[in-house]
Amino acid sequence: MNYDRIKEKLEILADAAKYDVSCSSSGGNRQNKNKGLGNTGSGICHTYTQDGRCVSLLKILLTNHCIYDCAYCVSRRSNDVKRAAFTVEEVVDLTISFYRRNYIEGLFLSSGIFNNADFTMERLVRVAKKLRLEHNFHGYIHLKTIPGASDELMREAGLYADRLSVNIEIPTESGLKLLAPEKDHKQMMEPMGFVKNQLIQYKEEKKIIKSTPKFAPAGQSTQMIVGATNENDLQIIKVADHFYNNFKLKRVYYSGYVPVLADDRLPALGSQVPMVRENRLYQADWLMRFYGFQADEILDRSNPFLDLEVDPKMGWALRNVHQFPVNVQTASLEMILRVPGIGVTSAHKIVKARRYQTLSLEHLKRMGVATNRAKYFIDFQYGNQHLKFLQKTDLKQILVNQTKSKFKSPFNAQLSLF
Incomplete structure (x- = not known):
């Protein structure tokens, strides 16, 4: 040889x-x-x-x-x-x-x-x-x-x-x-x-x-290149949703286009799809697969691109503040899953634990809830002082300033939803 x-x-x-x-x-x-x-x-x-x-x-x-x-x-x-x-x-x-x-x-x-x-x-x-x-x-x-x-x-x-x-x-x-x-x-x-x-x-x-x-x-999967053409994020996640529903795919992967060839049909050499956009698509994908979100809920025609400053679940919550606060003691599992900072495992822990005790913010923190985000969207039996921020027009900026968010690898993008 x-x-x-x-x-x-x-x-x-x-x-x-x-x-x-x-x-x-x-x-x-x-x-x-x-x-x-x-x-x-x-x-x-x-x-x-x-x-x-x-x-x-x-x-x-x-x-x-x-x-x-x-x-x-x-x-x-x-x-x-x-x-x-x-x-x-x-x-x-x-x-x-x-x-x-x-x-x-x-x-x-x-x-x-x-x-x-x-x-x-x-x-x-x-x-x-x-x-x-x-x-x-x-x-x-x-x-x-x-x-x-x-x-x-x-x-x-x-x-x-x-x-x-x-x-x-x-x-x-x-x-x-x-x-x-x-x-x-x-x-x-x-x-x-x-x-x-x-x-x-x-x-x-x-x-x-x-x-x-x-x-x-281990099933089948596919991959889409993001940014080589001018599709918006709504089009991309609707295509992914179609594959999940009609072909039962295990995973759809999103790859930000890296310009390596000079061609008038492609983005200019030196320009590159922001890695955070790729990460946001993985987060939106996770919402569809495990959190019960539909593609049309995550984005719509008036909001066709994912917000690069906040994760998709947070973006949905900020556009739908009328659905909050969510009372963790009485709300359905489906609604608890829509609270920013509460992951699938934590949501199930909340539903199980509330049968035996009245929950507080400290209880949720011990369950692994990202309370620095969740506290603005949840209510308790004895109230929640943070709800005064819910109707503020600058709530997004408050969250961006107070939440220490770090970029996660696409393969671990789900972690930044918790």
Whole structure:
């Protein structure tokens, strides 16, 4: 094996993969029961399981050769970059070698599309199949599916990978046509629909036949590029909401566009999407998934962009002060979840604890509530002196000044809602 060439390939294809942020291993639960290699468990860096454990993944492209010429992609056909491609055996050997050195616990494998969709997808599937069957590898595997690949290859991919995903790339069809005229959303959504139906089918079969193999047990996800075109945040979260409701996706990821190519259709080189906007989109996403918010509640036509100064839940509360204060002793769980500073875990603690005692601000603080925010929106049996600020026109500024908010990583954006 030419180790210098392998190292060069790794540098090129790992760098090209860095723009894909949808590599979380949330939902992976594959167990090693037969003295095989690897386990989907705790790790040392970079991505997180559903219960918060850190898992490290080898994140690479199979190749950065591509038949498409998408304006926003560094691997686009017309871009003058150094090209490389791994063989199936090289990816397998790298994964096993990195695992044995305790560098990684799984593989995130994507690819440029070379030759055609089936040609590329077949090689991605072969990597996963060799790892599972020949090396008895039980670590996490995330495969990017290729739009246009056959149903047979998609089905086989789901049997060997923990998660499948296909990036929708640009949120709107018009934006995609502007920057990637060779692609369309319908072609991208077809594999999503197939995976959704297969997940339902295998789940039903499992109820009857216990030995039914798992199919993509960690579900499927997608990613949207933010800021390459002029979509507003309302359009973006409505697209995400559509995918959650109609394709049962585990996650939608948001990637702020980083200008790396000069093109009149793209933002100017040197300009960059504020990282806080990306963070706000993750927070809005969390509200839809776990707090019972609808996309049209978080934003509307008169407010199409998320406020960069306050989180989306706070923004909603400031626009709907007529719904406050919320009495923590009597309010429904649904309404308590809408109070800024109260997270899902804390809300359930409040509902449980109030059966046995009359709650105070100190009780809520002990439950983990961010009382520096919540105190302006809640009421107690004996009143709350902070409610005098609720009707003030400068309440937002008071909150901005008094709340010590720090930027969180997109993968932990939920923490800043609590």
